[in-house]
Amino acid sequence: MEVVILPGGRQIASLVADAVENLLRNKPDAVLGLATGSSPLPVYDELARRHEQAGLDFSRACGFTLDEYVGLEPGHPESYREVIRRDFADRVNIDPDNVLGPDGSAADIPAACRAYEDRIRERGGIDLQLLGLGTDGHIGFNEPGSSLASRTRIKSLIEQTRRDNARFFRSLDEVPHHVVTQGLGTILESRHAILLATGAQKAQAVHDLVEGPLAAICPASVLQLHPHASIVLDEAAASSLKLADYYRHTYEHKPAWQGL
Numbered sequence: 001m002e003v004v005i006l007p008g009g010r011q012i013a014s015l016v017a018d019a020v021e022n023l024l025r026n027k028p029d030a031v032l033g034l035a036t037g038s039s040p041l042p043v044y045d046e047l048a049r050r051h052e053q054a055g056l057d058f059s060r061a062c063g064f065t066l067d068e069y070v071g072l073e074p075g076h077p078e079s080y081r082e083v084i085r086r087d088f089a090d091r092v093n094i095d096p097d098n099v100l101g102p103d104g105s106a107a108d109i110p111a112a113c114r115a116y117e118d119r120i121r122e123r124g125g126i127d128l129q130l131l132g133l134g135t136d137g138h139i140g141f142n143e144p145g146s147s148l149a150s151r152t153r154i155k156s157l158i159e160q161t162r163r164d165n166a167r168f169f170r171s172l173d174e175v176p177h178h179v180v181t182q183g184l185g186t187i188l189e190s191r192h193a194i195l196l197a198t199g200a201q202k203a204q205a206v207h208d209l210v211e212g213p214l215a216a217i218c219p220a221s222v223l224q225l226h227p228h229a230s231i232v233l234d235e236a237a238a239s240s241l242k243l244a245d246y247y248r249h250t251y252e253h254k255p256a257w258q259g260l
């Protein structure tokens, strides 16, 4: 696990967009794992800018979203399918048919979750998985207590997450209680995972994920098992890390060819 501490959102967006761009140049039909929430937005802005101004090409790429609410009507503006379409897919030249998400409105949710895992496998697995971080340490919607080996399935949100996400809805009452999410085992199979976290409200979860024990109480700590995980932080999100100076020193002195 590599911890990268940068001054702010602009530097984070640029570094993570570089990783996506390098991947697409080496593998134009790359499989991208797409995250929602505020954290990846500057990255999507930067990718849209590179597409528009420098022709970064997504025409052969495909994308799989991490998670979805259960019970929102199709086309609801806060369904993650719509959010990813608005924030990312509509702004680059990715084929909309190649952007898939778990189906939160299926009549048979377990079957839809199994089918989603099959789609990911058929495309050869996820090359680069973007991740945000919940204030309770969740990734995707894997809440504390999630099995570290879990696959795509239905989960119940804890109140802290519903309250955190209420800002996207008219009221807390409108935030669904149930979601479908790629599992922690699914996320572990991505070839490269990049987790982005900014702001002091993430500092405790960042500490638990990087320096705490591997434990289901902090689902993101499963990334300690990932063979290639990059944890990209701003100063505020890194403020509770004991070894912050060591991470800074390591990153500043790594060879340029290494990339993320």
Ligand SMILES: N[C@@H]1[C@@H](O)[C@H](O)[C@@H](COP(=O)(O)O)O[C@@H]1O
Pocket (backbone or CB within 6 Å): 035, 036, 037, 038, 039, 040, 066, 067, 131, 132, 133, 134, 135, 138, 139, 140, 141, 161, 165
């Ligand atoms: N399901 C999403 C997560 O995938 C995301 O990581 C988290 C953090 O969001 P933000 O980046 O807005 O803090 O929000 C939601 O709960």
